[in-house]
Amino acid sequence: MRAFTYQRVTTPAEAAASARQTPGAKFIAGGTNLLDLMKLEIETPGHLIDVNGLGLDTIEPTPEGGLRIGALVRNTDLAADERVRRDYAVLSRALLAGASGQLRNRATTAGNLLQRTRCPYFYDTHQPCNKRLPGSGCAALEGFSRQHAVVGVSDACIATHPSDMAVAMRVLDAVVETVKPDGSERHIALDDFYRAPGTTPHLETVLTPGELIVAVTLPPPSGGTHIYRKVRDRASYAFALVSVAA
Numbered sequence: 001m002r003a004f005t006y007q008r009v010t011t012p013a014e015a016a017a018s019a020r021q022t023p024g025a026k027f028i029a030g031g032t033n034l035l036d037l038m039k040l041e042i043e044t045p046g047h048l049i050d051v052n053g054l055g056l057d058t059i060e061p062t063p064e065g066g067l068r069i070g071a072l073v074r075n076t077d078l079a080a081d082e083r084v085r086r087d088y089a090v091l092s093r094a095l096l097a098g099a100s101g102q103l104r105n106r107a108t109t110a111g112n113l114l115q116r117t118r119c120p121y122f123y124d125t126h127q128p129c130n131k132r133l134p135g136s137g138c139a140a141l142e143g144f145s146r147q148h149a150v151v152g153v154s155d156a157c158i159a160t161h162p163s164d165m166a167v168a169m170r171v172l173d174a175v176v177e178t179v180k181p182d183g184s185e186r187h188i189a190l191d192d193f194y195r196a197p198g199t200t201p202h203l204e205t206v207l208t209p210g211e212l213i214v215a216v217t218l219p220p221p222s223g224g225t226h227i228y229r230k231v232r233d234r235a236s237y238a239f240a241l242v243s244v245a246a
């Protein structure tokens with residue numbers, strides 16, 4: 001692991017200012033994905049901004065009748081929330097289909113959205129990977145894996161996004177709230193949040209460097225039947241081969 005500096009922040013403005021002052025800095029929340037990637041030197045931030053003290057860990061009703069989920073709400077707490085279980089059951093089911101109890105206790109809403117692909121060639125630093133090292137090629141195109149994408153691919157990358165939660169949030173028309181390093185705020189529909197790989201698979205979302213997620217908002221409940229179906233190799237602790245939210 002490369003050496004890095006570490007800072008705890010207490011307000012979104014402080015976090016954004018720190019990101020602005022320190023190019024190459026990364027936010028850290030639960031750390032369940034970022035720390036693994038740092039140990040493998042796939043991610044090498046020179047500065048970590050710990051956002052766990054921002055107080056963004058509540059789930060509040062919105063004036064429109066929806067829910068505003070703080071970026072630091074843990075996956076366990078979101079899945080167990082009475083309103084989520086009743087009105088957004090697809091989200092609760094998707095969360096409970098992901099990872100393990102211990103990981104969900106630590107993993108956060110924002111971190112889950114921004115976790116990186118589980119393509120095995122992305123994790124193997126001896127292999128070419130345009131996402132890890134732009135321009136190096138894609139070992140998966142001629143390689144072997146059961147977890148790659150069949151739609152939304154390009155000649156540069158065929159990786160999938162591994163989040164169960166994001167699939168459910170997409171079907172619920174969730175909106176991501178952010179603060180940019182210059183202090184400006186914006187709302188991004190989840191439908192517009194992720195980029196297709198194209199020729200730049202290392203750019204995974206429309207977030208700009210240092211942009212902090214503060215919350216995810218759900219519109220008023222739509223009712224109906226909520227289904228989350230995940231096909232995987234084991235009943236627990238396995239990423240999806242295919243997942244569907246409806």
Ligand SMILES: Cc1cc2nc3c(=O)[nH]c(=O)nc-3n(C[C@H](O)[C@H](O)[C@H](O)COP(=O)(O)OP(=O)(O)OC[C@H]3O[C@@H](n4cnc5c(N)ncnc54)[C@H](O)[C@@H]3O)c2cc1C
Pocket residue numbers: 026027028029030031032033034035051071097098099100103106107108109110111112113114115162163164165211212213214237238239240
């Ligand atoms: C063994 C294992 C099995 C797993 N199985 C599944 C599974 O089946 N399904 C599934 O969906 N997930 C699975 N996961 C992934 C897990 O859900 C993610 O690691 C977790 O959700 C990431 O959240 P975190 O808070 O720990 O993020 P971190 O690791 O802290 O951060 C992840 C990324 O988000 C960024 N970030 C964090 N917070 C913010 C913020 N507020 N604003 C901007 N950027 C931010 C960080 O800079 C980093 O780039 C598994 C993980 C492991 C280790």
Ligand code: SF4
Pocket residue numbers: 117119120121122128129130131132137138139140141156157158159201
């Ligand atoms: S599919 Fe994407 S993540 Fe996997 S090796 Fe190819 S470029 Fe890298």
